[in-house]
Amino acid sequence: MARTMSPEEYLELGKIHYNQKQYERAVEAFTNGIEAATIPSIGLYDHRAASYAKLNDLKSAVKDGREMIKLDKMNVKGYLRTGSVLEKMNKLETAIGIYRYGMKHVSMENKSFKLLRRLHDEFTRKLSPAKAVDPFTVFPPELIEMVISYFTFKDIVNCHRVCKDWRTYLINNSKLWIDLDLSGARKDVSRIFVRNALYRSKYHIERATIHRFKHFDVLLSLATACRDVLTQLEFISGPVNVDRIVEVVQCAQNLKELIYRDNISLDAVAHIMHRGKSLERVEFTSIAASRSDAVWKGKFPKLDTLVLNGPTNGAPRALNTTSLTMQTPALRVLTLTNWSGGGNFSEPLDFSRLSLEKLTLTKYNFQVFPALPPTLTHLILEPAYGLYVPAGQNDNSSPWTRLCWRNILNSHLPALRHLSLSNFVALSPSFFSLLLETRTNDNKDPEVLDCYTLSTMTTLHHLSIRNSTFSADRHHGPFSTEGILGPLRILSPSLQCLTYASMMCSDDDVEELVHPLLNLEAIDLSNTNITGAGVKMLADGLPKLAQLNVDGCSRISSRDAIDYAEKKGIRVSWRMKQTGGGGRKVRYG
Known part of the structure; x- marks a missing residue:
């Protein structure tokens, strides 16, 4: 129609x-x-x-x-x-x-x-559920506090904006504001926010992490109001005003931990430490280069942990390590990175009078092996330049050699569990034996034990040797009984982690290490000469092996051995170095 x-x-x-x-x-x-x-x-x-x-x-x-x-x-x-x-x-x-x-x-x-x-x-x-209610109105206060205890400071700040009831509860709970953490700030923090946090904590802030905050007058007021309870202070970023920081440290009379992650001069570090008499842990992770060494005005009787990281660019800068350590009698943990000083023939490094438990010297320019205390449990040594280790007292018969050998003789480490060496030249079996197994007598006879036996010494759990060479008279593999790592405290069932990177290591060496290291969980053989056969030996011979690093091992020709290890539940890292030139860059693994 x-x-x-x-x-x-x-x-x-x-x-x-x-x-x-x-x-x-x-x-x-x-x-x-x-x-x-x-x-x-x-x-x-x-x-x-x-x-x-x-x-x-x-x-x-x-x-x-x-x-x-x-x-x-x-x-x-x-x-x-x-x-x-x-x-x-x-x-x-x-x-x-x-x-x-x-x-x-x-x-x-x-x-x-x-x-x-x-x-x-x-x-x-x-x-919405028929009985949906605000949990803050029905849960017991104890349960709410338990849940909120898992919140970060940033979470608490966000939650107090949800509604009026949440805001009231969070603001009136002073315990939630005693840890002032500004590390999550994306823009500059206002002075009003910090003042409100101080008020909400009832002037009882115990820990403060400062980031993107420029108002030192407010920070000084915080340190003054919380002088008896403020124990931890960390600076992530902000303008460097040494005098104001010193004022803050002085006002916080019970300050025990100070961490400064922004750039600062060495003189400023010495000045701040001089005023912080109650400090037990001090970390300066980015100390700028300076023309001269700082003057350390101590003593620091309570200092337990000290971390000083020097400038990352350029040669190591001067640091009067001897003067500093003489004023820290209670020091247990010491980390020095990219420094020079107290390591030459005229003034060798001597830590033997301290009761150190952890010592880390990385990119440190020392020319003589340091004297070490027997209390060490963790030792990490990475000279800035190759450090020659004499094979005996008569090696070249020079004063430098005799001093280096004497320090090795006097540096017995019966409690050592973690040893990491990098950039050493001419390592020898006698060096490891004296350092780890024997304590010589007054006649300096390395064959005579004094005070310690193997039964009273701890065994190594972690061993790392990188970018080092062995003495020319080595006739045995490094993992054999007569080899460099032959001492019983090294190749023992207690060893859990082994790093032997950028060293002379072949499949024959791997075969020797498999049998004594049945509890090994992680091994790093990157940039060595092992092949796929060596990878399979490790996978079959180490039942607890969980991690294997074979990066840069160019003699591994295919993924067959890698897949074989991964099928046994081992996480394998196998990446080849990228080489220059006009060809296509290929990354394996």
Whole structure:
């Protein structure tokens, strides 16, 4: 039947049928109007969707509602019609999605935008559990405190913005503010925030981490107000004002730990330490280069841990290590990186009078092996330049040789568990034997034990030797009984981690180390001459092996051995060095 009316006339006819509750005839009229129109109007789809809803044909009604949205995403009618039909179909989650989509496209200036948001929030509440309540209002205070104890300071700051009840609870709990941690700050922290935190802690801040905070007057007020309780202070970044930092350290009369991670001069370090008489742990991780050595004004009777990292660029700078260590009688942990001084013939390094437990000298320019205390449990030595180790007292028979040998003789380490050596020249079996197994008598006879026996010594758990060479008279493999690492305290079942990187090591050497090291869990043989056969020997012979590093081992020709080890549950790192040139760079592993 030919259509003789316009879309507008069909719309009016459909409305008449709808008002007379003749919904099927209304659907027919609206359909004729849609088909007669080049571009159907929103009104035709809207009224047909309403008619379908009256006929309980909800799927067709939703389809028309979606057509309305496609025609005009800025018109709120399509979202409202579709959402109302979806509500009748009990598809509230889909309706929420429709309303959310509408709020992205409908202008906030539209009068119906608030209606969209209200319906969205209303449906969201309907989907919430019937008994959903704020946990802060029903949980016991002990349980809430237990949960909040896992929050970081940044989490606490974010949570106190959730609602009024949370804010009130968090602000009134002073224990949550005793650890002022600004390490997560993304922009400069205002003085008001720190003052509020001080007030909320009831002037009882015990630990403070300063980052992106420029107001030293507020920091000084904090140190003064918390002078008896502030024990830990860490600076991550901020303007260097030595005088103000000294004032802060002086005001915090019970300050025990000071960590400074920003650039600072060595003179400033000495000045700060001089004023911090109560300090037990001091770390300066980025000390800038200076023209002269600092003057250490001590003593520091309570200092237990000291970390001084020198400038990362350039040659090691001067540090009066002897003067510093003479004023730290209680020092147990010492780390010095990229320094020079107290390591030459005229003034050798001597730590024997201290009760050190951990000593780390990395990129340190010392020319004579240091005198070490017997209390050491961890020792890491990495000279800035290759350090020659004499094979005996008569080696070259020079004063330098005799001094170096005497320090080795006097540096017996019965409690050592962790040993790391790098950049040594001419290591010998006698060096390891004297250092780890024997304590010579007054006649300096290395064959005579004095005071210690193997049964009273601890065994090594970690051994690392890198970028070093052995004495020319070595005739045995390093892992044999007569070899460099032959002493019983080294190649023992107690050894758990072995690093033997950038050394002369082949499959024959690997075969010798497998049998005595049954409890080895991690091994690093990077940049050595082992092949795939050596990898398989390690995988088969070390039942507890979990990590294996064979980076740069160019004699491993394929992944077969790597896959074999990985099937046994071993994590293997195998990467080849990238070489220069115009060819394609390939990374394996």
